[in-house]
Amino acid sequence: MENRSCSACLIKSKAAESLIDNELELLGQNCVEVAFERGETLFKQDALSSNIIYLQKGLVKIIMQGPQRKQILRLKKAPCYLGVPTTMGDKINHYSAVALEPTTVCFIDLGAFKSLLRLNTEFSYEIIVELCKNELEQFHRCVTLVQNQIFGRLAVNLLYMANTIYHSGEFDLPLSRNELADLICTSRETVSRMLSELDQDGIIEVNGKHIRLIDTKKLEEISKNG
Amino acid sequence: MENRSCSACLIKSKAAESLIDNELELLGQNCVEVAFERGETLFKQDALSSNIIYLQKGLVKIIMQGPQRKQILRLKKAPCYLGVPTTMGDKINHYSAVALEPTTVCFIDLGAFKSLLRLNTEFSYEIIVELCKNELEQFHRCVTLVQNQIFGRLAVNLLYMANTIYHSGEFDLPLSRNELADLICTSRETVSRMLSELDQDGIIEVNGKHIRLIDTKKLEEISKNG
DNA sequence: TGAATTATGTGATGCAAATCACATAATTGA
DNA sequence: TCAATTATGTGATTTGCATCACATAATTCA
Numbered sequence: 001m002e003n004r005s006c007s008a009c010l011i012k013s014k015a016a017e018s019l020i021d022n023e024l025e026l027l028g029q030n031c032v033e034v035a036f037e038r039g040e041t042l043f044k045q046d047a048l049s050s051n052i053i054y055l056q057k058g059l060v061k062i063i064m065q066g067p068q069r070k071q072i073l074r075l076k077k078a079p080c081y082l083g084v085p086t087t088m089g090d091k092i093n094h095y096s097a098v099a100l101e102p103t104t105v106c107f108i109d110l111g112a113f114k115s116l117l118r119l120n121t122e123f124s125y126e127i128i129v130e131l132c133k134n135e136l137e138q139f140h141r142c143v144t145l146v147q148n149q150i151f152g153r154l155a156v157n158l159l160y161m162a163n164t165i166y167h168s169g170e171f172d173l174p175l176s177r178n179e180l181a182d183l184i185c186t187s188r189e190t191v192s193r194m195l196s197e198l199d200q201d202g203i204i205e206v207n208g209k210h211i212r213l214i215d216t217k218k219l220e221e222i223s224k225n226g
Numbered sequence: 227m228e229n230r231s232c233s234a235c236l237i238k239s240k241a242a243e244s245l246i247d248n249e250l251e252l253l254g255q256n257c258v259e260v261a262f263e264r265g266e267t268l269f270k271q272d273a274l275s276s277n278i279i280y281l282q283k284g285l286v287k288i289i290m291q292g293p294q295r296k297q298i299l300r301l302k303k304a305p306c307y308l309g310v311p312t313t314m315g316d317k318i319n320h321y322s323a324v325a326l327e328p329t330t331v332c333f334i335d336l337g338a339f340k341s342l343l344r345l346n347t348e349f350s351y352e353i354i355v356e357l358c359k360n361e362l363e364q365f366h367r368c369v370t371l372v373q374n375q376i377f378g379r380l381a382v383n384l385l386y387m388a389n390t391i392y393h394s395g396e397f398d399l400p401l402s403r404n405e406l407a408d409l410i411c412t413s414r415e416t417v418s419r420m421l422s423e424l425d426q427d428g429i430i431e432v433n434g435k436h437i438r439l440i441d442t443k444k445l446e447e448i449s450k451n452g
Numbered sequence: 453t454g455a456a457t458t459a460t461g462t463g464a465t466g467c468a469a470a471t472c473a474c475a476t477a478a479t480t481g482a
Numbered sequence: 483t484c485a486a487t488t489a490t491g492t493g494a495t496t497t498g499c500a501t502c503a504c505a506t507a508a509t510t511c512a
Contacts, residue, residue: 064366088358117354121343121345132314138365139290178489189472190470402459419462
């Protein structure tokens with residue numbers, strides 16, 4: 001845990017780019033950098049929310065305990081802010097965040113974050129834009145989840161990983177079969193079966209956690225109609 | 227369609243409360259009041275988004291055309307802003323809004339809205355808080371939708387109407403059976419059956435569109451476990 | 453006012469996917 | 483290094499709900 005100058009930071013958020021000297025100093029005085037290993041919890045549902053988190057490096061899952069099971073609301077990849085809605089929207093976290101790979105984050109004191117919002121309209125503006133984009137993405141995720149059958153949901157998420165997270169058709173799943181089930185809201189058994197079937201049909205190649213997309217066209221078709 | 231002074235407006239949003247004289251004037255010059263009847267569309271998915279809408283009076287449904295069917299993402303009751311995410315987050319609307327009862331809104335020019343965000347940090351701040359609360363609500367809706375069975379979803383939405391929209395255990399459904407199906411993501415037939423069953427079990431009383439909650443305790447139980 | 457359209461109710465049937473039940477592989481940790 | 487735990491695969495069974503098929507009620511509008 002260290003407290004470096006934010007001015008010198010090379011991985012500033014788009015919002016933080018707009019901060020001027022004394023604002024960056026305020027940020028620096030109210031922010032600490034912390035590293036997490038896979039599996040470690042960044043913040044927890046039902047706990048008091050007192051920090052905004054800037055995800056510098058790494059990948060996390062956002063999970064919410066629902067009435068029946070826990071659900072992965074979405075994956076978030078650096079760089080981005082985490083927990084703005086859950087921290088600004090209520091006193092208590094409505095969801096948890098857990099690292100999926102070695103991850104570095106800055107914990108920003110809520111008071112300081114609010115001060116920055118009030119000091120610098122450009123900063124606020126960028127936060128608003130990020131919130132808006134998130135909400136749109138969330139709407140689409142919800143519609144996909146509810147309307148598509150499981151093949152479709154699986155396809156959507158495999159494509160998301162390939163295109164948005166890893167920028168490659170070949171990658172290691174950052175999730176266990178159980179977590180993958182929580183992400184697409186089904187059972188572990190069904191995930192197993194579906195992955196095998198996609199493999200047998202020559203659409204993807206599965207080797208444990210290693211995935212290679214073969215027939216991306218077909219996968220996109222499934223993601224739309226399945 | 228008229229263009230009144232916003233300073234004199236008695237139903238200003240919490241955000242607009244923070245505007246000062248010349249900012250209110252800017253708002254007034256870039257905003258028109260429009261009335262809609264039930265069934266009329268306020269803005270449409272896939273159209274260019276060029277206005278932020280302030281819902282002064284009334285009730286609307288937010289709908290998104292999904293891969294299989296159209297889905298009611300949520301109901302929004304005045305007073306609130308509509309279309310901030312879809313207007314600030316992309317050039318094109320990702321969803322539509324349709325009036326469910328006689329409704330009055332202000333169309334605010336996007337440019338002017340952005341100017342206000344940049345002029346007044348208190349205004350921005352209130353918008354951020356509203357966005358955050360919406361996102362939390364949306365997360366919960368999504369989890370409910372995915373994890374609960376249809377009885378549970380129906381119960382959640384009946385309770386929402388009673389508690390949040392009408393503040394009464396007795397109300398007229400603002401939706402047809404088909405729309406109710408779009409809201410809880412099921413088929414019209416299933417909605418019919420479930421409503422009849424809840425009526426037969428003495429939990430609610432159904433008379434066409436008129437609903438009276440009888441056993442609220444039981445309904446809450448169903449909303450959690452069903 | 454009466455025909456056409458749209459909304460609603462209800463039974464019968466089929467199917468996607470959950471659940472159960474178990475085997476086997478991989479990982480952890482003493 | 484080996485037992486204990488956890489992750490994964492796969493068959494059999496069950497079930498919630500969609501879908502189909504139709505009847506009837508309520509609206510719309512010419």
